[in-house]
Amino acid sequence: SQQGEEDPQALSIQEGENATMNCSYKTSINNLQWYRQNSGRGLVHLILIRSNEREKHSGRLRVTLDTSKKSSSLLITASRAADTASYFCATYWNTGGFKTIFGAGTRLFVKA
Amino acid sequence: DAGVTQSPTHLIKTRGQQVTLRCSPKSGHDTVSWYQQALGQGPQFIFQYYEEEERQRGNFPDRFSGHQFPNYSSELNVNALLLGDSALYLCASSITGGANTEAFFGQGTRLTVV
Known part of the structure; x- marks a missing residue:
């Protein structure tokens, strides 16, 4: 199963609003780590x-981490239409070697 | 710096065939990881190569194999292709290390099995 799980699965907001994942x-x-992916292309760190x-x-990104709750949040302030993308969290952990494991992602739609 | 480059960008293969995907890591990076991303899903870890050896492996069958060359570039091979192997295959490179390791991704190879 996935190590990371994002919530919500999809989010639709107006340009200028804040988005929290x-x-x-x-x-x-x-x-x-948080990554962005546009239209099924490569991931951008x-x-x-x-x-x-x-x-x-x-910049407009704010990330918090609560290790006691094993959770993180990504806040995008003053969103723009260009922020429309899928956002993934990835955890880097040692299982006898290091690897990065991704969640299923949050699909963000920013309407102009 | 060219970043991480993958080839080809798109590929169509027939069920039962074999395929080889290629990845050149970012300059200075020594570790290459491969991921499979099905449509609408997050990337699934296939395996990681370091010093020309497979260091970590995800939950993928032996049909998936790889190789890393002395120049750190890598190949992903998939034998006996199934329709379910259709996906975006992503390569990520990084510098081996601990808590501050950032992975850089290529644009991926879109594999379609028909």
Whole structure:
């Protein structure tokens, strides 16, 4: 089963609104990363938060991590039509070697 | 820096055939991971190569095999193709390490099995 699970599965908002996506995971992690994917193309790395960090910012992106609840959230402020994409969280963890495991993603639709 | 490059971009194969996909990692990266992404799903981890050896493997049958070359480039081979193997195959490269490892992805190879 997936290590990370995103919620909601899909989100539709108006341009200028904020979008919040959540991710839950199951085991201890080294870091958690958020990626964006446009129309089934390659994934673009957005932000990485380490297990000892609680919050991180990058431009209009804000990521939080709560290791006690095994959850993370991605906030996109002042959304734009160009933010329309699928967003995935990925957990990087040691299972006898390191690998990055993805959730099923949140599909964000930003209407102009 | 060309980033991660994958070839081909699209491929159509017949059930039962074999296919080879290729990946060149980002400059300076030594680890290559392969993922399969079915339509509407998240990427599923296939395996990871480091120092020319398979280091980690996901829940995929032995029909899926790979190789890493001394220049860190990698191939993914799939034998006896099934219709269900139709997917976007993504390659990611990274520098082996611990808590601050970021993976860079290629644009993927879209495989269609008919």
